[in-house]
Amino acid sequence: MGYTKKQKSFALKIALFATGLSGIVAEYILSTLASYFIGNAILQFTLIVSIMLFAMGLGSRLSRLFTGNVVLSFVITELILSVFISFSAIICYLTYGYTDFSWLIIYMFSILIGLLIGLEIPLATRINDDYEELRLNISNILEKDYFGSLIGGLFFAFVGLPYLGLTYTPFILGFLNLSVSFWLFVVLKDTFSTKIKKILILAYIVVTSCIALGIYFANPIIQYGEQAKYKDKIVFSQQTKYQKIVITKWKEWHSLYINGNQQLSSFDEFMYHEPMAHVTMNLAKKKNNILILGGGDGCLAREILKYDNIETITLVDLDPVMLDLGKNNKTFKSLNNNALNNSKIKTIAADAFTFLENKTIDYDVIFVDLPDPNNVDLNKLYTKEFYLLCSQRLTKNGIMITQSGSPYYATKAFYCIEKTMQAANFKTIPLHNQILTLGEWGWIIGSKQKISSQQIQNIDVSKIDSLKWLNNKSINLLTSFGKPLSDTTNIKINTIFNPKLYTYYKEGNWNLY
8 A cells, every 4th residue: 555745744743743742741751750859840840851952952963964764764763762761760760769870860861862852853854855845844843743742741741640650651652652653664664675674563563562561560660669769668659740659667657758758757756746736726825717738647637636626627738649648548547546537627639828829718826837848849838928928817816837847957947947937027936856757857936926935835735635745844845946057147038039948958967867
């Protein structure tokens, strides 16, 4: 069966569309992996996209060296690209588990995939020159590649990441690219000799088999590579739309990790949640309407529910998967005493900043129990603008508290949070406690009225049920600080347009942790 020039040109354009689609998704996959493994999402997305675009330029330059059978060069490039896209994530996971150079592998894949995409576009243009005049040729080739990028971005955002995850998305896109490439091979087969046809058919069979095996073994391989990075056994692992959630187990204790950073351990989480909850609740003049931002594990809510005069607790967490774990996971239901299913608690999956902007309800107490500000995304939840929103949503005598990282591991970051809250007109007082599995950790209390250390030391928690660590004597230790371990005299406040906090956080002494 012979194909017309129009059919051949159409097959070529579809191949470019598939390349644009799979190429952009490969960028997003590698950027997401870099954010997970290395941290700082905005920096990693910037680097990966920039490196890949640069590599595409190099690929375009290299295409001038291909002077033989251009169709053969294009098909071989498609085959190699399908393999690289399919196995990029799984190889990155394996290297992440066993070396400290996973970042190098990620950037290497960015360069290789970029080179191949950059190589394909000029080759496709030269092939299509036989089927269309120059005016249409350039326009149509670039159009299909760019349109594919749009569809790829939408696919990754709304299907790939939330439903297929980083485990299977690369294989699906690699197989799509391979399938379209094979169709192009069939349409343009008259440009190949019999020997070349046989070799290419064998290559397609081998690559298809490899991708199929990769899909079959992907999950156990990724689990194997990821397990090597955690000292305890992984019992739950899920890449959600927003973050990577991992739960590990050692003996009877469980630990929660988000994007590789430990959030809590059932061994000692009460040493974090009891001081945060009960000091704040006892300073509050009213306790009727409570807001928790973060805290999807439910442990903070567990402590707050020990006060009978509470009417409502609104808990806002970005990730619905984390809320589901807090509500329905056997381990967390046991840990939080089934707190998130209490009738007084309303859970909402939303961004904390956006939630405060859109709400007009005032709260007596606001708890900010969010991950550390180790990237620009989280940084906004520790800014002057955010604390001004908190102030607007507090009642006249309302009080808030935010987790503030470590006053010792990240001293400048800790005091930056306090200074930023003061810039939002809060009267502040810092607290800290030694959490065995996390080290020295701290909070900043903010109030519209001045709070003294003596008020905190006078708090009586002797009548609160089921406290595992906190007592009247230990409260006296929470407000006692030595001298800061870093010079804090010139610390800047943290704002959305001048984000300083995450830089201070990154400069902390985390190697001591």
